Amino acid sequence: MRFYDLIFLALSTLIRYPLRTIMLLVATSIGVMAVILLTAVGEGARDYISGEFRDMGTNLIIVIPGKNETSGGGSPVDLAGVTPRDLTIEDAISLRKIDGVKNIAPIVIGETSAQFNGLERNVPIIGSTQSFLSVRKWEMETGMFLPGSTLERSPPVCVIGKEVEKELFGASNAIGQWLRLGDRRCRVTGIIGTEGRAVGIDVQKLVVVPVSLATALFNRPSLFRIAVEAENRLVGDQIIKDMKKILKKRHRGKEDFTVIRQDAVMASFDNIFNVLTMALGSIASISLFVAGILIMNVMLVAVSQRQSEIGLLKAIGAKNKQINQLFITEAILLSGSGAVLGLILGHSITQVLKISFPTFNFLPPMWASYVSLILALMSGVIFGLLPARRASKLEPVIALTGNK
Amino acid sequence: MIRIENLSRKFEVGNQIVRALDHIDLEITKGEYLSIMGVSGSGKSTLLNILGLLDTPTKGDYILSGINTSEMNDDEMAHIRSTKIGFVFQSFHLIPRLTAAENIEMPMVLAGIKPKDRQEKVEIALSHVSLNDRSDHKPEQLSGGQRQRVAIARSIVMEPDVLLADEPTGNLDSTSGIEIVRLIEDLNKAGLTLIVVTHDRKLGNRSDRLIRLLDGKIIDDDRK
Incomplete structure (x- = not known):
């Protein structure tokens, strides 16, 4: 089967069942949108804090009175600690x-x-x-x-x-x-x-x-x-x-004083917010996992509903591999389209938030778009495998009669 | 062309073993028009499914065009189904979301034939069944007779050696049924081996050879 035929067949199925398709698109797009929005918040917070430091000036060294240190153990002075x-x-x-x-x-x-x-x-x-x-x-x-x-x-x-x-x-x-x-x-x-x-x-x-x-x-x-x-x-x-x-x-x-370099502090905050952003992105990715499971469940039902069609395709010469490809392609198209929709929604909402809250710069990082797209596609492939395998393993005569 | 030797097919139903086909021997020559009749449960559909490589025998050999199909894997059987066998089903089995032309095109899509070559063959198949003006119609927009004609066009588009028809007129009114019978008989006259499973005595009597099955055994093999 040629690639464009595969895409056409998968697309025609998705169009044939609009409610099911929309439901799965929404599920995936919410997952991707969540990744974009949460990482935008994390990145925005990082930008805000960095901005605060930048506002303090560049190449700054700051001296603060007092110093954290361990006291006690030696002389009476040490026992009392140092009064800054x-x-x-x-x-x-x-x-x-x-x-x-x-x-x-x-x-x-x-x-x-x-x-x-x-x-x-x-x-x-x-x-x-x-x-x-x-x-x-x-x-x-x-x-x-x-x-x-x-x-x-x-x-x-x-x-x-x-x-x-x-x-x-x-x-x-x-x-x-x-x-x-x-x-x-x-x-x-x-x-x-x-x-x-x-x-x-x-x-x-x-x-x-x-x-x-x-x-x-x-x-x-x-x-x-x-x-x-x-x-x-x-x-x-x-x-x-x-x-x-x-x-x-x-x-x-x-x-009895502390000297800090602004760029060192900034680097520390940068690291903290990078970890925070990634953590937020990871939490949001769970929704992509949930969307994947939803795709799997709906496609398993679809395999049952489309038994007769699978049987027919086998009767007219479809190989197991082709049935497999057909279902995987449907899952990838669903998750891919959902991801693109989620990216559009996520970026649009961040733009609206930027306008609504001008002091806080919502900045979805580029990697969040790539990672959420890849994760959504992977989730489509992984969770599409089981239904696809089940469809491809159906006995043609059993599938044609619709008996289990 | 088709040779079946000592072929049996058993099914397990609960704790019981049902012999759907019981040590059958059969030879069908190229271009033959054969009807298979029998009461429900006699094994006629099982025989047709095995002839169409949709099912495999429990025992015995099925040789199609000199190839023993008993040792074939799934992909090899799919290839034979694609190139040598055409199916016509009682319930048409058209894909509802595709047009008549797209349904006819489907076996060629699965075989990986180029779109340009497919289009030409679809037009020829449509003209065979006189449905050129319905090529863009979805199955739901066609009558029962027209749907079955689309199914026949789909079954011959890959130019198979054998056409297997399972109750082809079962879901049709008498007028449409006669049209369909004439159509598949014309294909047989053009050289296609035709095997029809039917309950309809009139339809069975039209064939050159009539086989009757009972309890998985051939009880009558009548040649005209």
């Missing part, structure tokens, strides 16, 4: 001399009330330096970011997010106005244009002040962290070494 020293502005200043460092942005965060002209709202505050703008790759809507003054001292200025501007200043121009933050005052020098989040805070709701003003405002000399931007990726390891050396010396020989 705070990271200070002086620590940040000391890192300036390291070769390959492009920018240093000490960061202080907190929350206080912001008041203007009788209006008041609680706002998250980030205290940093002018470098913070380039480290975070932010853009200004209007005005200027913080001035490039010394870390220890700075004029009382601030930049605000668009929501803060809208809520407190309304239609009036915020630039040049004095904004009260807690018990301090600062002059607004600019409006941040960038949207998104920084250190988990919505940028539009944020007020950024010089680091010295923030430490004074919160009456706290310690830094939340120090962000160091390297000139390029290659110098990252050397910078970390130098940073550890300097900070350890400043912290009386104790490494």
